[in-house]
Amino acid sequence: KTTSWVVPRIFAAPGAVGATSNKRDIVDETRAQREAVTGEKAWVFDPQNLANTTQEWWWNPLSYVKDIKTADALANTFLSAEDVSNRSGEDTTWDVWAVQLISAMLFAATKSDLPITVLIRWLADQTEDEPVLILRSLATETEDKYAKKELENVSISLQQFLDMHADGRSSVYAGANRIMRFLMDSGLMRWVEPVKDLPEFKPEEFVKSKGTLYCLSQEGVGSATQIVTPLTVAVVEAAMEYATTQDGGRLKTPMLIELDEAANVCRWSQLPSQYSHFGSRGLCVDTILQSWSQGERVWGEEGMSALWSAANLKVYGGGVSEPKFLRDLSELIGVHYVDSTQISNSSQGRSYSTSKGSQQRPIATVADLQALPQGRAWVFASGAVATLIRLIPFWEQPQLSEVQN
Numbered sequence: 001k002t003t004s005w006v007v008p009r010i011f012a013a014p015g016a017v018g019a020t021s022n023k024r025d026i027v028d029e030t031r032a033q034r035e036a037v038t039g040e041k042a043w044v045f046d047p048q049n050l051a052n053t054t055q056e057w058w059w060n061p062l063s064y065v066k067d068i069k070t071a072d073a074l075a076n077t078f079l080s081a082e083d084v085s086n087r088s089g090e091d092t093t094w095d096v097w098a099v100q101l102i103s104a105m106l107f108a109a110t111k112s113d114l115p116i117t118v119l120i121r122w123l124a125d126q127t128e129d130e131p132v133l134i135l136r137s138l139a140t141e142t143e144d145k146y147a148k149k150e151l152e153n154v155s156i157s158l159q160q161f162l163d164m165h166a167d168g169r170s171s172v173y174a175g176a177n178r179i180m181r182f183l184m185d186s187g188l189m190r191w192v193e194p195v196k197d198l199p200e201f202k203p204e205e206f207v208k209s210k211g212t213l214y215c216l217s218q219e220g221v222g223s224a225t226q227i228v229t230p231l232t233v234a235v236v237e238a239a240m241e242y243a244t245t246q247d248g249g250r251l252k253t254p255m256l257i258e259l260d261e262a263a264n265v266c267r268w269s270q271l272p273s274q275y276s277h278f279g280s281r282g283l284c285v286d287t288i289l290q291s292w293s294q295g296e297r298v299w300g301e302e303g304m305s306a307l308w309s310a311a312n313l314k315v316y317g318g319g320v321s322e323p324k325f326l327r328d329l330s331e332l333i334g335v336h337y338v339d340s341t342q343i344s345n346s347s348q349g350r351s352y353s354t355s356k357g358s359q360q361r362p363i364a365t366v367a368d369l370q371a372l373p374q375g376r377a378w379v380f381a382s383g384a385v386a387t388l389i390r391l392i393p394f395w396e397q398p399q400l401s402e403v404q405n
Helices: 002-012 025-038 068-080 093-111 118-124 130-141 145-162 166-179 225-243 271-281 292-310 323-333 366-370 398-404
Strands: 017-021 043-045 212-216 255-259 283-287 313-316 335-346 349-362 376-381 387-390
Touching: 002 017, 002 025, 002 255, 002 283, 017 025, 017 225, 025 212, 043 225, 068 093, 068 145, 068 166, 068 225, 093 118, 093 130, 093 145, 093 166, 118 166, 130 145, 145 166, 212 225, 225 255, 225 271, 225 283, 271 283, 271 292, 323 366, 323 376
Parallel strands: 017 212, 017 255, 043 212, 255 283
Antiparallel strands: 313 376, 335 349, 376 387
C-alpha cells in the first residue's frame, strides 16, 4: 500500500500535497524528494514524535473560524475526530448540545483573539460567563448590524446554557469537556499556540503553493487525531475555496490529499457527503482503509456506502476477511462462462455432448479475494470492467529512478 500506491502518488503530484498517516514511512520515503523537486520545505505535523522531528511551525485552529457557521463546523469536527470504538451503545443525545456550547465558546475566543486553550477554563466552571460578556461587549462596539446580530445571538445561546437546570447543564458540560479533553495535552497544544520565531501554518497560502504537509497521529493514548482532522479539513476547504477563483472553478494545478489510515488519523464526518465534489474542484482525494467495517465504525453504514459510491476509482489490495464485502466485490468483478460436458451411457457405448459457455462461474470467488496474494490488487474504475493488477513498488518504477539513487 505505502510503497506501491501512496509513495508513487506523492512523487507524481504536480501541486500541493496533504498526507496523513499513523507511521513515519511516508515522511522518510518522500520528504527529501518533494523538497528537492518543489524547492519548498515540507511541513511535518508530528506532536507524538513519530518521525523524530523537531517542531518548526504552529497552526491556530481558530483561524478556521470566520463566523458562527464555521465555529459550528469546527466543533463538529472535534466531535467526529473522537475515538468512538469504546462508546458503542452510549447515549449521545447530549453531544448535540455539547457541540453547540463548544461552538459558541470557539466563536467567542476567536472574536476576542484568545487561544483555543481558554476553553479549558471556560468549561471547568459551569457558571463562568466571561464568553457571554465578551460577545455582549463586542456587539455594542460594532457598527455592522449583521455582525452585531450574530454576536448578540451567540451570546444569548451561551447564556441559555448557563441558565439551564443544574442536572441538564452538568450533562452538557460533561460532554463538552469529554470532546475537548485533548486541550489538556500540553505536547499537542504547543503545536496550536504561537511559538516565538516559528512561522504560522496558513492553509489558504499553502494550497497556492507546491508544498507538502504531513500529518502524523497514532491511535491510542496521546493521539493527535483531534488536531490532525481539523487541520486536514482546513486545508481541503481552503483548496476548495481557492478553486472557485480559478478558471472553470477548479485548481489549475491539481492537489493531492492522501488520507492514509483515514479511520484512525482523519475522522471527518462530512467526508462521504463531500467526496463527489472534490474531483470537480481539482482535488485528488485518496481515502485508504484497512477494511470496510473500519469505515463503518467511523461513518456508519450509510456513510461508508456513500463514500464507496462517490469514488471514481476503487482499489482492493487484499487482507480482508469480511464475507459480505467480499461477496459484493465478487459480484462487481463478474462471471465467466465455461463449457458444460454431459456424459451418457447406453447399450451402444458412452457418448459425450458439450454445451459451449452454458455455465457461469465467478471470476474471483470470496475465497480468492480473501487469499489475494501480496502485490496484487483489483481495480474498479468508472466506465471500465474490474481489472486485476500487479502493484509495483516505487523503486521498481523507471520514472522514479532518481528516487532510487
